[in-house]
Amino acid sequence: MRTIxxxxxxxxxxxxxxxxxxxxxxxxxxWSLPQEELLEVNRGNAAFMNVGGDGRYELEVVAEAGLPDADVELVLRNTSGRFFLGAGEFMTSDGLEPEAGYGNVFFDAEPGSYLVRARQRGSTVVISLAATDLPASNALGGLVRLGT
Structure with missing residues (x-):
């Protein structure tokens, strides 16, 4: 799946x-408060991926266990069978839930835990998702920053 x-x-x-x-x-x-963003990442509830700056990014999701040269690896939970992928400003808040449009997408996935690997090269971000038996929690000490 690809989107911009x-x-x-x-x-x-x-x-x-x-x-x-x-x-x-x-x-x-x-979520713009680093400690709140990191809390949700470490709980396995969200994968916030800080990129080099504002702008347009081509996103590609691949269903494979490995992603060569991943900038980050974490475990994410899924309970509903649906993921949202998009711009950070569409995070659940202020009485609003995320919405498709503007390139943001929803896609189906079996409920469970997923090993997420991501890398950024220029304006392209590739994300791999693989079902895993690992617990949906992380122990990151800082925000997730993708490389450029």
Whole structure:
């Protein structure tokens, strides 16, 4: 699957909307606080991927276990059977849930845990998803930053 997304927050995000519903009534910019963003990544609820800057990014999702030269690897949970992939500004908040459009997409996946690997080369971001038996949690000490 491929799409082109424009972000005004230098952030892309992958998550199951059901796993982020607990943030529905939070301020629209809750996730711009590094400690809050990192908390959700380490809980396995969302994969925030900070990119080099605002702008257009070509995103490609591949269903394979390996991604050569991945910039990041983490485990993400899925309980609803659906993922959202798009610009960070569409994260659940302020009474709104993510929506398709503007290049943002939803796609189906079996509920469970997924090993997520991602890499950025220029304005192209490739993300691999592979079902895993690993627990959906991470122990990252800092924000997820993709390479350029």
């Amino acid at each position: 997304v424009t972000t005004g927050t230098a952030t892309l995000v992958l998550f199951d909307p059901a796993c982020m519903r607990h943030r529905l009534d939070d301020d629209a910019d809750w």
